[in-house]
Amino acid sequence: MLAIIWHSRTGAARAMALAIAEGAGRASFLLPAAEAMPAILMGATGYVFVCPENLGSMSGQMKEMFDRCYYPLLGRVEGRPYATAIAAGSDGAGAQAQIERIVTGWRLKRVAPPLVVRLGAQTPQEILAEKTVSPVDLDSCCELGMAFAEGLALGIY
Numbered sequence: 001m002l003a004i005i006w007h008s009r010t011g012a013a014r015a016m017a018l019a020i021a022e023g024a025g026r027a028s029f030l031l032p033a034a035e036a037m038p039a040i041l042m043g044a045t046g047y048v049f050v051c052p053e054n055l056g057s058m059s060g061q062m063k064e065m066f067d068r069c070y071y072p073l074l075g076r077v078e079g080r081p082y083a084t085a086i087a088a089g090s091d092g093a094g095a096q097a098q099i100e101r102i103v104t105g106w107r108l109k110r111v112a113p114p115l116v117v118r119l120g121a122q123t124p125q126e127i128l129a130e131k132t133v134s135p136v137d138l139d140s141c142c143e144l145g146m147a148f149a150e151g152l153a154l155g156i157y
């Protein structure tokens, strides 16, 4: 089963996670980062990490998930496939690089190109407003989920 681990503050990453799950279908499950415990992650065969970039980093709840799960999973998930999907204002590189660095320790294997959706919010009002993601970007998320689930089903990872 593909675990889609997500956190969202203003709705964009949530919409992206839902689209990834729609693409991946029944071979996947959505897992809010706050509920992601080591035993649940151990039971999954692949991972998509979906969150916003906040202040140059992955969001705090996503980081807390890694802090909680890192050592319990270390050495036990080597070679499993993963992908990332970041919601950002104008950047997203910091969040993505952080996640990549952490899962390098787990020896996960990236199986889809990094996906960063930039919403372009600039002012504090825009940044704090609830977000909607464009159909084109949701399609990209859906395709990521579909391709990931297909690869898992075919055992090509």
Ligand SMILES: Cc1cc2nc3c(=O)[nH]c(=O)nc-3n(C[C@H](O)[C@H](O)[C@H](O)COP(=O)(O)O)c2cc1C
Binding pocket: 007, 008, 009, 010, 011, 012, 013, 014, 051, 052, 053, 054, 055, 056, 057, 087, 088, 089, 090, 091, 092, 119, 121, 127, 128, 131
């Ligand atoms: C506290 C805060 C900090 C943010 N910092 C960044 C940032 O460093 N880089 C960036 O590209 N966007 C930044 N943003 C914008 C969000 O990443 C962007 O609005 C994203 O779409 C939000 O995703 P969400 O709706 O899933 O929370 C920030 C937003 C907030 C609320």
